[in-house]
Amino acid sequence: MAIWNLGSINADYIYSVPHIPAPGETLSSTKRQAFLGGKGANMSVAAARAAAHVNHIGAVGPDGGWAVERLLEYGVDIRNIAEIDTETAQAIIMVDPGGENAILLHPGANAEIPQTTLQTAMAEAQTGDWLVIQNETNLQRTAAALGKRMGLQVAYAAAPFDAARVQAVLPHLDFLILNAIEAEQLHKATGQSPKDLPVRDVIVTLGADGADWYGTGEKEHFPARQVDPVDTTGAGDTFTGYVLAGLDRGMPMAQAIKQATKAAALMVTRPGTADVIPDLSEVQALQ
């Protein structure tokens, strides 16, 4: 089996600043770090680290070769990442000494993934494979409908949250994962709580409180592991990548969630995103 992930690829630039600049202000940063990021890339890396065969479907600009190289290094199949004329997506993240941040997200190539790239990838997909989508690219609705028609298992991570986009793909989904805030936003927008949704498996992640799974039976709760968090960025993406990789490799849901819980706990003890997602041997070594 395989995972096909239609997802964003970002260059994350993190600037340390004395304070978050006010309108009209010019400010020098004191440090800059560059990371591979984007929810899509993070999930692809997590699922590949968890030993799944992951095909990333996406786009970068002429400036994005390094990001594709890095995905390849981390074990992701990159044959369906198009290089287009539009620049690679960027997240400009300013962080002040107190940890407060301001983020500017430029979607760039993520919003212009060519339809032919999706079609070429899907021509190789097999019934029962996973098709994963999030909310940082174009073509989500097309992909979800196509995936459903082809007999793929369609998974959606509803972030960043957008009620109209969730509703557009909802009829095609087998698996939905969202955090507690997104679940609340969905409830407000549709009047539906996770257990009422017409989706086979729904997982609501609860940060340090763990996760709830709404499957065929009663809600099942999975507590988080107790750790001292240093950076929770990417915890949700790591969790999602690990759950899907586990399911793709034939694990029952409870086992996949327990493994993902360990991976996400390791992740929150590390600063950074895609570059520091733990691999399966590290996760398995955790008692």
Ligand code: ADP
């Ligand atoms: P998101 O990053 O999408 O908002 P959550 O914050 O709900 O997602 O985190 C996803 C998962 O990561 C949780 O279900 C939990 O297993 C793990 N996690 C997140 N924060 C912590 C934490 N402080 N301590 C331990 N595990 C955590």
